[in-house]
Amino acid sequence: DKGYLMRLGPQSYIDLREEWSVAARYINDCRNPRHYNVYFDKRPEEGMAAVIALRSIAEGEEIFVDYGKWYWAGCKQKPSRLE
Numbered sequence: 001d002k003g004y005l006m007r008l009g010p011q012s013y014i015d016l017r018e019e020w021s022v023a024a025r026y027i028n029d030c031r032n033p034r035h036y037n038v039y040f041d042k043r044p045e046e047g048m049a050a051v052i053a054l055r056s057i058a059e060g061e062e063i064f065v066d067y068g069k070w071y072w073a074g075c076k077q078k079p080s081r082l083e
Contacts, residue, residue, distance in 0.1 A: 005017070
């Protein structure tokens with residue numbers, strides 16, 4: 001299951017599958033760039049990715065990021081796109 005796996009760089013990955021306390025594991029990809037409100041600043045030398053807001057985010061607002069084209073490439077069933 002690669003659902004919580006992030007590629008940081010060549011041969012550098014982090015897996016949040018069992019990291020329940022890391023809030024970034026709950027960020028979704030709505031597959032519509034108009035709704036992205038954060039991006040991942042990948043830092044392979046530190047073994048982490050920072051979450052950077054693209055604009056002010058209201059309390060309770062869902063957080064969306066672009067997972068990247070390769071995340072969805074291996075999936076048989078693609079998620080629907082949020083309009």
